[in-house]
Amino acid sequence: MKRLLKGARVVDPASGVDGIRDVLIDGDRIALVGTSIPAAAAAGAVIVELGPSLVVCPGFVDMHVHLREPGYEHKETVATGTAAAVAGGFTAVACMPNTNPVNDNASVTRFILKQASAANLARVYPIGAVSHGSNGEYLAEIADMREAGCVAFSDDGRPVATALLMRRALEYAGMFGMPVIDHCEDRSLAGEGVAHEGFHAAQLGLRGIPSAAEDVMVDRDIVLALATGGHAHIAHLSTAGAVRSVREGKARGARVTCEVTPHHFVLADESLREPLVYDTNLKMNPPLRGGSDRDALITGIRDGSIDVIATDHAPHHADDKRVEFDRASFGIVGLETAVSLGLDRLVHAGIIGLGRFVELLSVNPARILGVPGGRIAAGDTADITILAPDLAVTVSAAAFRSRARNTPFDGWTLRGGVAATLVGGRPVFANPGVPQTSGFERS
Amino acid sequence: MSETATRLRGKDLLGIADLEAAEINLILDTAEAMKEVASRPIKKVPTLRGKTVINLFFEPSTRTRTSFEIAEKRLSADTLNIAIAMSSVVKGETLIDTAQNLEAIAPAIMVVRHGSSGACHLLARTCRAGIVNAGDGTHEHPTQGLLDAFTIRERKGRIQGLKIAIVGDLLHSRVFRSNILLLTKLGAEVWACGPPTLMPPGLERLGVHPTTRVEEAVEGADAVMMLRIQLERMQGGFFPSLREYFNVFGMTPERVRLAKPDAIVMHPGPMNRGVEIASEVADGPASVILDQVTNGVAVRMAVLYLLAGGGENEAAA
Numbered sequence: 001m002k003r004l005l006k007g008a009r010v011v012d013p014a015s016g017v018d019g020i021r022d023v024l025i026d027g028d029r030i031a032l033v034g035t036s037i038p039a040a041a042a043a044g045a046v047i048v049e050l051g052p053s054l055v056v057c058p059g060f061v062d063m064h065v066h067l068r069e070p071g072y073e074h075k076e077t078v079a080t081g082t083a084a085a086v087a088g089g090f091t092a093v094a095c096m097p098n099t100n101p102v103n104d105n106a107s108v109t110r111f112i113l114k115q116a117s118a119a120n121l122a123r124v125y126p127i128g129a130v131s132h133g134s135n136g137e138y139l140a141e142i143a144d145m146r147e148a149g150c151v152a153f154s155d156d157g158r159p160v161a162t163a164l165l166m167r168r169a170l171e172y173a174g175m176f177g178m179p180v181i182d183h184c185e186d187r188s189l190a191g192e193g194v195a196h197e198g199f200h201a202a203q204l205g206l207r208g209i210p211s212a213a214e215d216v217m218v219d220r221d222i223v224l225a226l227a228t229g230g231h232a233h234i235a236h237l238s239t240a241g242a243v244r245s246v247r248e249g250k251a252r253g254a255r256v257t258c259e260v261t262p263h264h265f266v267l268a269d270e271s272l273r274e275p276l277v278y279d280t281n282l283k284m285n286p287p288l289r290g291g292s293d294r295d296a297l298i299t300g301i302r303d304g305s306i307d308v309i310a311t312d313h314a315p316h317h318a319d320d321k322r323v324e325f326d327r328a329s330f331g332i333v334g335l336e337t338a339v340s341l342g343l344d345r346l347v348h349a350g351i352i353g354l355g356r357f358v359e360l361l362s363v364n365p366a367r368i369l370g371v372p373g374g375r376i377a378a379g380d381t382a383d384i385t386i387l388a389p390d391l392a393v394t395v396s397a398a399a400f401r402s403r404a405r406n407t408p409f410d411g412w413t414l415r416g417g418v419a420a421t422l423v424g425g426r427p428v429f430a431n432p433g434v435p436q437t438s439g440f441e442r443s
Numbered sequence: 444m445s446e447t448a449t450r451l452r453g454k455d456l457l458g459i460a461d462l463e464a465a466e467i468n469l470i471l472d473t474a475e476a477m478k479e480v481a482s483r484p485i486k487k488v489p490t491l492r493g494k495t496v497i498n499l500f501f502e503p504s505t506r507t508r509t510s511f512e513i514a515e516k517r518l519s520a521d522t523l524n525i526a527i528a529m530s531s532v533v534k535g536e537t538l539i540d541t542a543q544n545l546e547a548i549a550p551a552i553m554v555v556r557h558g559s560s561g562a563c564h565l566l567a568r569t570c571r572a573g574i575v576n577a578g579d580g581t582h583e584h585p586t587q588g589l590l591d592a593f594t595i596r597e598r599k600g601r602i603q604g605l606k607i608a609i610v611g612d613l614l615h616s617r618v619f620r621s622n623i624l625l626l627t628k629l630g631a632e633v634w635a636c637g638p639p640t641l642m643p644p645g646l647e648r649l650g651v652h653p654t655t656r657v658e659e660a661v662e663g664a665d666a667v668m669m670l671r672i673q674l675e676r677m678q679g680g681f682f683p684s685l686r687e688y689f690n691v692f693g694m695t696p697e698r699v700r701l702a703k704p705d706a707i708v709m710h711p712g713p714m715n716r717g718v719e720i721a722s723e724v725a726d727g728p729a730s731v732i733l734d735q736v737t738n739g740v741a742v743r744m745a746v747l748y749l750l751a752g753g754g755e756n757e758a759a760a
Contacts, residue, residue, distance in 0.1 A: 199645030203460075205560035205582030205617060278561030323537055324559035326580070 002026050002045035003425065004037060008054045008386070013355045014363050014375035020052055025382045028424035032378055048439035053390065054419050057358045058376045059091025059383030061365040062335060064156075064181075064235055064259060064310035067093070067124070069115060070108065071100025076315035076403045078115035078124060081335070084313070084402035085122035086429040088335040089418035091383040092123035093313075094369055097134065098157040104129035104140040106148035113149050121428050122421075123383070125151040125371055130169045130180060136161025139168055146176055151369045154181035156235060163220055170230025179231040179257070179368055184217035184242070185209075185286065194326050196269040196287040204272060206325065209287050215241035222249035225256050233368060234258035236312045238286035240296035247305040257368050259308035260297050262334060262341040267408065268294045280321040280328035281408040284314065301360065302351050307368065309360045311338045315404030333402050337409050339385075340393045343416025347389065354389070361385075382425035385418065388434045393417040447472060451749050455567040455574040458583035459624040467625060471593050473745035474738070480517060481741060490748055491520035494551040498524045499542070500577070501557040506712055506736065507577050507587070511554050514743035520751075523550075542566050551751050555579070573750045581615045587711050588621030590742040592629065594735050595666050598707050603630030608660040608702070610692055611670025611719050612681075614641040618711045619670055623651050636660035637670075637692065640681040657692050664702040667729075668709040669694050669719045685718050694720045699729060707731045 003025040010021040010033060017033065024032040024042055032041055050056065062085065068076035076084075078095075085093045095112065097103035103112065109126045116124035128145035132138050134155040142153055153173050160166040160182050169180045190213040195201040197208025218234055222245055225232040234246060237258045249256045263284065268291045272282055282288060300306040314331025321328050342361070346352050352360075362385070366374035372381050397410040420437045421429040427440035448465040459467070480488055496515045500508055508524065515522040527541065538557070545553065552573040555563050560580030567574040578584040596602055607626055613619050613635055626633050627650045634652045635642070636659075646653040654660050661667055672688060682688050699708060708720075708729045716722045725732060 197644065199648055202614075202643035202645055203620070205580050205620060207581075278564050319537075322539060324557070324565060325561045326559045 002031070002042065004042050004045040004047045005056055006047055006049050007052060008050035008056045009052055010056045010376070011354045011358050012058055012376050013359050014058065015377045018355055023056055023376065023384070025422070025425045028382055028426070030376050030378055030380045030382050033376060046439070048436070050386065050436050053388070054434070054436060055354060055387040055389055056376070057385045057387060058362045058374050059421070059423065060089050060339070060361040060385045061092045061094070061369070061371070061373055062090045062311050062313065062338070063094040063308060063365040063369055065093045065095050065313040065335065066098065066315065066331070067095040067112070068315060069099060070111060074317050078112060079119040079121075080401060080403040081313070081315070082116065082119045082121035082124060084333070084335040084400060086421040086423065087401045087418070088337070089339045089385045089387070089421055090122055090335060091385060091421060091423045092125060092371065092373060093335075094125040094127050094151060096127055096154060096156040097129040102129050102134050103127070104132055104134065106141065106144045109145050109148040109150050122423060125149070125369060127152045127154050127156070127181065129153065130155045130160055131165060134158055136165055139165070139172060142172055143176070146178065151371055152179045152181050152233070154183070154235070156181060156183045159183050159185045159187065159217055163224065166221060167224050167228060170224055170228040170232060174228060174230035177231070177370065179233040181233045181235050182217070182221050183235050184214050184221060186213045186216050189213035189216070194283060194287070195272060196289045198269055198290050200269045200272050204278065206272070209285070211239040211241055211289065211293065214239050214286055215245065218242040218245045222246070222254050222256050225249070225254040226252060229255065231255040231257070236261050236264065236286055236310070237297065237306065238264050238289045238293060240293045243296045243300040243305055247300065250305070257307040257364070259310040260301065260306050261310060261312045262338045263288065263332060263408070265294060265297045265301065266341050266345050271408070278325045279408060280323070280325055281332055281406050283325060283328050283330055284312070284332055285330040298351055301346060307360070307364045309338065309342055310365065311335055315402055316406045318405060321406050332406050332408060333400065333404050336400050336402060337395055337407060339387065340395070340414040340417050341409070343387070343389055344414040348415050382422060384422040386420040386422075386437070387416065388419040388431070389416045391415075391417040391419070391434060454750065455563070456585055456746055456750060457563050457567055457574065457576050459585050459588050459621045459628070460583065462628075464628045467589070467592070467628060470589055470742065470745050470749060471596060473749060474589070474593050474741045477744035477748070478738065478741035480744070481737070487517050487519060489519045491515070491518040491551070491751055494520050494751055495548065496520045496522050496552045496554065496747065497545055497548070497550045498522065498554045499545065499556075500524070500526045502578070503528070504556055504577070507556065510736070510739040511577060511743050514740050514747060517740070518744055518747055520747070538562060538565060539569050542570050546570055546572060552747060575746060575750065578617055580617065582617055583621045584617040585621050586739070586743050586746055587618045588625040589746070590735055590739040591622055591668065591709060591711070592625050593738045593742050594709065594731055595707070597734070597738070598731060599665055602626065604632070605665040606632045606634065606663055607666045607668065608634045608636060608664040609668045609670065610636045610657055610660060610694065612641045612672050612676055613637045613670070614643050615673070615676065616670045622668065623649055627651065634660040634664070638682050638688075641676065657698060658701055661698050662701045664706055666707045666709060667694060667699065667702055671711065671713065672715055672719045689718055693718065694724050696721065696723050696727065699724055699727070709735060711735070
């Protein structure tokens with residue numbers, strides 16, 4: 001079928017477009033984007049009047065999520081995770097391999113893709129393990145997993161254990177031009193830490209994870225990326241030092257990219273004390289850093305040192321969080337809050353424009369993963385995120401599509417949200433709070 | 444500075460961080476009255492008669508648990524000691540479940556020691572009973588801080604303006620955290636000394652003077668407080684050996700002589716003789732270590748009395 005999205009602001013930096021356009025979708029493809037679509041081309045199309053208050057963008061890609069399936073279906077499944085994704089404006093997600101069993105072989109990869117196909121919501125791009133069982137010893141069957149559909153490799157949840165393994169992974173994955181995504185944390189420095197090492201953790205008696213634990217491994221990976229020519233992607237960057245290293249690494253010619261999570265650019269470690277002290281929904285790894293780290297991340301977002309906003313969506317059952325702080329699981333969900341946090345804290349705060357926002361959430365993650373998307377020109381797959389940048393959004397964890405509720409943002413009021421999400425031309429989410437989206441009948 | 448409140452604001456005592464100076468003074472003043480009870484032939488008052496206090500200890504403790512138990516008995520409370528040597532935890536019962544089962548007995552107060560920082564806050568949010576923190580992880584040990592302040596005040600007549608040196612494992616010490624908060628709130632000049640590997644960040648922000656030179660900390664001090672060094676810290680690589688620790692930081696008679704002539708030496712116990720403190724100092728004339736134990740009962744009586752509603756309708760004893 002054909003659909004004509006009329007009168008919205010199209011922000012498509014990959015095509016150099018930012019203005020009011022009509023977008024004609026034919027089947028699963030973009031047919032035309034223009035100021036006036038010829039009547040003949042649009043004949044028979046369902047017309048959806050969006051209007052200039054909404055923004056049509058290439059579909060957002062979250063390159064760092066945990067879908068928990070197989071093995072931890074009480075926390076999340078591929079079906080509930082992708083439902084959360086499309087409700088959060090993401091047309092595609094890349095899921096980390098720390099499932100049970102670990103996605104370290106093609107059969108697990110194929111299982112995940114089969115579940116994704118059955119859910120039929122967001123696209124799912126599995127990330128394979130770098131090493132067998134993510135144990136940090138021997139390379140997993142990277143070529144085989146690539147053949148099955150993996151788009152990148154990571155031992156996420158853990159760092160790539162040794163410099164030697166990282167070197168081999170960069171060389172081997174480099175054969176296919178694929179990135180190695182690293183959770184940068186020197187385990188000997190991080191120890192049994194549960195919060196950012198600094199004044200606030202010291203006051204609360206919480207064991208610290210020093211910034212240096214991240215910084216030394218980011219530096220290691222940049223050195224190895226330079227030495228091998230491989231592509232190192234730094235996951236969930238959290239420190240001022242890491243931003244500086246990535247910036248300098250790029251200047252030195254390293255193939256290094258990086259991502260930052262919304263919680264790291266919105267919150268800092270002072271939140272551990274107020275309003276709710278020892279809130280386990282503020283426990284994640286890397287931890288919420290100091291205020292100056294958060295400011296450095298925002299600077300990196302503005303100046304281009306940071307390539308991607310990714311959520312590190314880490315669903316946990318309530319039982320995993322209703323315990324003592326040092327016993328609680330690390331991580332928070334992010335898929336259904338990321339866009340609102342970004343619009344409110346980056347775009348409306350005047351840090352970046354919508355074009356840069358779309359680069360961070362769509363263009364760059366698609367490019368880094370080497371997957372389709374990041375552009376809505378004629379002939380492209382019709383993966384589209386429609387934003388309502390001025391919508392007043394109140395976060396309600398109880399209403400999440402995700403199976404999990406572990407967010408520190410419950411009850412927050414933010415400016416900007418998702419109006420609708422289209423995957424392959426098909427509306428998979430329409431926000432009932434945005435009247436114009438009534439033109440999308442769910443199919 | 445001797446401003447005094449008439450009651451405590453909360454149902455719990457989770458940490459010194461939550462107390463105002465006036466509330467601290469109220470507890471210390473009340474403890475003086477409670478100490479008088481201990482001098483009587485019948486060391487018992489009916490203040491908490493008919494109220495149940497549960498001592499819920501997830502970590503081994505002799506001194507603190509015994510002190511609380513005697514305090515409760517002298518106030519005529521019905522007391523129940525539960526030592527959970529992680530047994531139920533091993534079976535999988537959560538902290539909240541354990542506490543809610545005990546709540547069904549309708550205690551007025553639960554005195555809780557737990558190995559996790561913030562465990563008492565978690566319980567205070569989920570329990571109707573008042574929660575008294577008897578030590579949570581490496582966070583706070585507020586009644587120890589209060590009894591230390593009581594002991595200093597008893598000996599020196601005041602806390603404001605005194606120089607107090609605290610020496611030892613500052614990083615892992617809940618006694619240290621409670622003491623620096625309390626002593627700075629009451630206007631003392633607090634010096635903190637230990638190896639840099641055992642020093643938490645941000646002490647200056649709290650108005651504390653950090654130093655790695657024990658002589659600088661002790662010089663001219665009115666009170667010197669030693670903290671326990673745990674053997675596992677050496678195994679964790681925080682310092683090379685107990686011998687070297689004693690040589691660099693141990694409280695020797697020579698170092699005590701740098702303090703004021705009438706300075707007192709304190710230790711929350713249990714002591715490691717020859718590690719953080721020389722026996723000549725622990726047993727010497729400046730030592731008030733056993734007074735601290737005695738005062739602990741009076742201070743805990745005061746806390747229990749005030750939290751159980753005392754002060755609103757009747758005078759202590």
